[in-house]
Every structure is written in C-alpha cells, then in structure tokens.
Amino acid sequence: MHAVDHVIRQSLYSDVALIRQVSEYIINSGGKRMRPALVLLSAGCFNYSGSAHHTLAAVVEFIHTATLLHDDVVDESELRRGRETANALFGNAASVLVGDFLYSRAFQMMVAVDNMEVMRILSD
DSSP: OHHHHHHHHHHOSSOOHHHHHHHHHTEEEEOOHHHHHHHHHHHTTTTSSSSSSHHHHHHHHHHHHHHHHHHHHHTTEEEEEEEHHHHHHOOHHHHHHHHHHHHHHHHHHHHTTTOHHHHHHOOO
16 A cells, blocks of 8 residues: 555646645545555455556546545535545635546556556446
C-alpha cells in the first residue's frame, strides 16, 4: 500500500493550485482504500510480479474518488466520514473540476500501463 500511496501522491500533481489543494484534502481524508487493496491482493493471488498493479490500484482509487466528489455535489452533501465534503469547503465548481481531473488522470495512467485489456475492462 505504501507503493500505491506513492503513486497516488505523484499522480496528483497539477500546476493548478486549487486542484492540488482539493486533491490533497480528499486523499488525506482517510478511507479504507479497500479497492486498491483488492487490486494488490488479486495481483498476489495470480503471482503477478510487475509493478503495474501499483499504478492500477491508484487508478481504481482515483475513479472511485472522482465519483464520490461528483456524488457529493449532486446530493449536496456536507459531510463524508464525519468531515466536511470538498464541495462544502471549496464549492461545487472546484469539486467537479477535481473530480474531472482525477477521472482524466486515471485514464492517463491506464494508457501509460499500455495494456488494452486493462483499458477495456476499466473503461467498461
């Protein structure tokens, strides 16, 4: 999971300060990271020996987080896991922007893995 967290932090970088600020808030808000853990466990079950599983675990987390950001805007949620939602703190526009950023970055990361089967599965 440390390797996944490293990929997440590297991949969050943006020249746009607001994106960095909201992204850091969301990623540091806790959460169990169950989806990335399942990716790593699945890789272990199949004796995968490469490093793409760290990137793909981060991809899954980014897609999940993007959907949460958008969901909080649609539902006008003010709290998630006992903390203020990004839209409550930064506004709806910033939350949608960062959700779109995370979703787009996830696809950039998938393309970097260069595996059409992975891209097909995750895009579906």
